[in-house]
Amino acid sequence: MTDTKRFFTDCLMTWNRFQNTRTMPWKGEKNPYRIWLSEIILQQTRVEQGWPYYERFISAYPTVEKLAAAPDEEVFRLWQGLGYYARCKNMLAAARTIAGAYKGQFPQTYEGITKLKGVGAYTAAAIASFAFSLPHAVLDGNVYRVLARYFGIDTPTDTTPGKKLFTQLAGEVLHREQPGEYNQAIMDFGAVVCKPQQPACKSCPLAARCEAFQKGLTDLVPVKSKKLVIKKRYFHYLLLHQKDRFFIRKRTGKDIWENLHEFVLIETSAPAADETVLESADFRRLIGKYPYKITAPAVEIKQQLTHQTIHARFLQLAVPAAFKTPEGYLQVSEDQLKNYAFPKIIVDYLQR
């Protein structure tokens, strides 16, 4: 361990003990179930955003057995609005593995933990260190940033060589005797002091030996190589209904919002008029010979996602009583809609 590295570790531990005022409901938690739950919720999610979800999940499911026994739809409904819905699916699978095959016993080794669905290197290290004091270093967005700046590393973090380099370095500066405290320290430090924008270098205890600060490069590291490509998509949601009963279905396949519900969807590659949509082959096939009547003015809502811009247009259509529920759909009354999980864009529409 070089002097520069030792200073780094000691400094973070001291900062954590005397200056870290960040509080969170799962901090200091030793129950692996609660730690795991918090980490799944926090993947790619800001603490402030995940916090209320954590409280609601712990309240609804105080034990892994309770979560494992819950109906899928109820859990997805609780997850609604948090995004990255595969996390919810994987979380349920992991809970059922623990409650079933593992007889309620949470795995207690890094290798065992990482076998759980939805648990990768970061989450396994977090659980292993927080719950079991095992010497595994976490590597998340905060850690990449703090390491890249302090050690002045401009290797892109989103490449194989970058990941290898940062993984190695993170392990070297880990406090072996207090891995949990250290992991908590470096993440809190990254969130509170070594922030992405406008880091608090003036009050930073590492500044004197921080490579990026000394060279005025804090805005240039860490480096990411990939640039985002944003696609535009045009969704036409047709709210087919008989009286107050709507036809909805669960989204499947490899696309956004898998496992969430939605109304009849016609997607076009460019903006399209309602008439065009209603004459489309997809809608013709669905509606068949039945007549329909527009029962509400069309509403347009735009939603910006990380990788795509969704332009949605909602149109309500009354269909006759003879119209049969199409394959894959279910019919639910308006007040039953609250029992199903929907994408935010649909929740927004329904709230109007």
Place this chain on the structure above:
DNA sequence: AAGACGGGGCA
């Protein structure tokens, strides 16, 4: 190795 996957806060 590269893509895909949500939603929200902030400058």
Place this chain on the structure above:
DNA sequence: TGCCCAGTCTT
């Protein structure tokens, strides 16, 4: 807008 957030999984 663009960037980032206690990342993981699939192709």
